[in-house]
Amino acid sequence: HERGSLADPNVMQSRLNALIDLMKAETLDGSRVIDNPVYRDRLMAIQGRVQALRCNDLRLLSAAVNRQSAPLAGMVVKLQGTELRHELEGFAVDVMGELGLLYGDTPRLRGGGSWQRDYMYFLGLIIGGGTSQIQKNIIAERGLDMPREPKLARA
Ligand SMILES: Cc1cc2nc3c(=O)[nH]c(=O)nc-3n(C[C@H](O)[C@H](O)[C@H](O)COP(=O)(O)OP(=O)(O)OC[C@H]3O[C@@H](n4cnc5c(N)ncnc54)[C@H](O)[C@@H]3O)c2cc1C
Numbered sequence: 001h002e003r004g005s006l007a008d009p010n011v012m013q014s015r016l017n018a019l020i021d022l023m024k025a026e027t028l029d030g031s032r033v034i035d036n037p038v039y040r041d042r043l044m045a046i047q048g049r050v051q052a053l054r055c056n057d058l059r060l061l062s063a064a065v066n067r068q069s070a071p072l073a074g075m076v077v078k079l080q081g082t083e084l085r086h087e088l089e090g091f092a093v094d095v096m097g098e099l100g101l102l103y104g105d106t107p108r109l110r111g112g113g114s115w116q117r118d119y120m121y122f123l124g125l126i127i128g129g130g131t132s133q134i135q136k137n138i139i140a141e142r143g144l145d146m147p148r149e150p151k152l153a154r155a
Pocket residue numbers: 124125127128129130131132133134137
């Protein structure tokens with residue numbers, strides 16, 4: 001339950017929308033960041049993963065409504081959600097250029113400093129609640145039925 005709650009798809013979508021607004025507002029060499037092909041490419045990759053996460057959540061919702069279980073769909077939420085959010089917030093920091101390095105009380109801060117703050121916050125959530133490496137072990141062993149990792153023999 002805790003892991004599932006760490007990656008709300010609606011919050012993810014609203015952060016994506018805010019990121020797109022930020023890219024329209026910020027400039028790079030005199031042009032809007034949103035018009036830069038390299039930055040657009042990174043945005044598309046993130047947008048695709050946000051859509052995939054939303055579809056996965058709809059799969060979980062359908063399973064719950066139909067009283068079915070979708071264990072694998074549930075297992076990927078924490079891993080994908082926290083890593084994607086960290087990447088999205090970090091991309092916004094890049095979009096702001098040198099302003100992305102600002103932190104604290106300064107008039108040039110964008111979005112009240114939420115991009116920088118959430119970038120660090122989601123780095124913590126990649127660890128808290130079980131690290132990404134442990135999530136991958138769980139997905140491999142319990143979701144995909146792969147062999148368990150070797151354990152050290154007790155002394
Ligand atoms: C922001 C935050 C909030 C937290 N909140 C809570 C809380 O409310 N309650 C609570 O009890 N705890 C909380 N924690 C602790 C958290 O659950 C642990 O930090 C987390 O489970 C990782 O355990 P560890 O720190 O002992 O790392 P370790 O288990 O020592 O892992 C160290 C590194 O080794 C890797 N690793 C370890 N074992 C394996 C393996 N078998 N295969 C592959 N890689 C492996 C890990 O992925 C990690 O990168 C929180 C942590 C953070 C960062």
